[in-house]
Amino acid sequence: MPEKRDLTTIDAVRAFNRLYTDRIGILDRAYLKANCTLAEARVIYELGARGQASAAELVRDLYLDPAYLSRILKAFRVKKLVEQTRDPADGRSQLLALTAGGMAEFEALANLSREQLATMLEELGPAERGTLVEAMATISRLLDGDRRNAVPPVLRPHQPGDLGWMVQSQAEFYTREFSWNDQFEALVSDVASKFLANFDAAKERCWIAERHGVRIGSILVMNGGDGVAKLRLLYVDEAARGLGLGRLLVDQCIEFARRSGYRRMTLWTNDILHAARHIYIKAGFRLDSEQRHTLFGPELNGQTWALDL
Numbered sequence: 001m002p003e004k005r006d007l008t009t010i011d012a013v014r015a016f017n018r019l020y021t022d023r024i025g026i027l028d029r030a031y032l033k034a035n036c037t038l039a040e041a042r043v044i045y046e047l048g049a050r051g052q053a054s055a056a057e058l059v060r061d062l063y064l065d066p067a068y069l070s071r072i073l074k075a076f077r078v079k080k081l082v083e084q085t086r087d088p089a090d091g092r093s094q095l096l097a098l099t100a101g102g103m104a105e106f107e108a109l110a111n112l113s114r115e116q117l118a119t120m121l122e123e124l125g126p127a128e129r130g131t132l133v134e135a136m137a138t139i140s141r142l143l144d145g146d147r148r149n150a151v152p153p154v155l156r157p158h159q160p161g162d163l164g165w166m167v168q169s170q171a172e173f174y175t176r177e178f179s180w181n182d183q184f185e186a187l188v189s190d191v192a193s194k195f196l197a198n199f200d201a202a203k204e205r206c207w208i209a210e211r212h213g214v215r216i217g218s219i220l221v222m223n224g225g226d227g228v229a230k231l232r233l234l235y236v237d238e239a240a241r242g243l244g245l246g247r248l249l250v251d252q253c254i255e256f257a258r259r260s261g262y263r264r265m266t267l268w269t270n271d272i273l274h275a276a277r278h279i280y281i282k283a284g285f286r287l288d289s290e291q292r293h294t295l296f297g298p299e300l301n302g303q304t305w306a307l308d309l
């Protein structure tokens with residue numbers, strides 16, 4: 001049985017699906033008020049968009065029952081919407097394509113769809129439309145696992161708004177996952193504020209990791225004085241974990257610190273953050289000191305780690 005939090009997400013997705021399918025009329029007997037069902041419209045769209053395809057490809061890509069697709073194609077042939085030619089790469093297979101009448105149906109469906117969406121968007125202002133497009137892009141990115149994981153993250157310097165995102169994302173995550181109190185958010189806010197107020201581009205740096213234009217990770221190097229660089233605020237979004245991003249961010253910090261002439265790098269963490277500690281150990285950091293504390297509510301074991309550069 002999924003956790004309660006997962007059930008909440010699942011129910012929210014189901015509610016959105018019901019709303020959207022009702023708004024675009026997917027469950028109507030006649031899709032877009034045209035003389036065809038949703039499945040028939042999908043076949044017409046795929047053939048119009050691709051130019052040609054085999055029945056096997058349509059079955060695979062549209063998740064259609066082969067017998068159901070056969071009945072659809074039979075009706076299309078009667079209406080002279082599709083034609084078949086022998087596949088030159090496989091003489092046993094036939095390629096399907098729309099006839100001139102089929103292309104006219106394809107264009108008619110596209111126009112009906114555009115008109116329906118134009119009506120749906122009429123009451124939205126420009127900013128609201130932009131928000132809608134961004135939200136749809138986010139849904140597509142998150143649910144398309146192959147596309148989401150295939151694109152490598154981009155590392156860039158900080159821009160206005162990035163440090164605010166760092167405070168929010170870390171406060172929300174650690175409060176949710178470890179029940180830390182608002183003093184952790186106060187600490188992160190203080191670090192971010194001091195970084196911006198005293199930023200020295202020659203000795204300090206912030207990296208923001210992005211994928212598809214969305215922030216998924218961050219880290220800071222701050223000047224601790226006396227030749228010591230401080231690694232601060234390592235964070236990797238849950239959707240990007242397991243991809244090596246944390247190690248990439250830490251490596252960037254170490255390389256920058258060496259180039260900038262630091263002799264030593266230190267960081268402070270808590271021993272329950274196992275994934276982060278594993279990254280630090282792999283990078284060569286050694287435990288320097290540790291002390292029990294209740295800064296964030298629960299009793300924790302704070303640790304200072306150091307790396308000679």
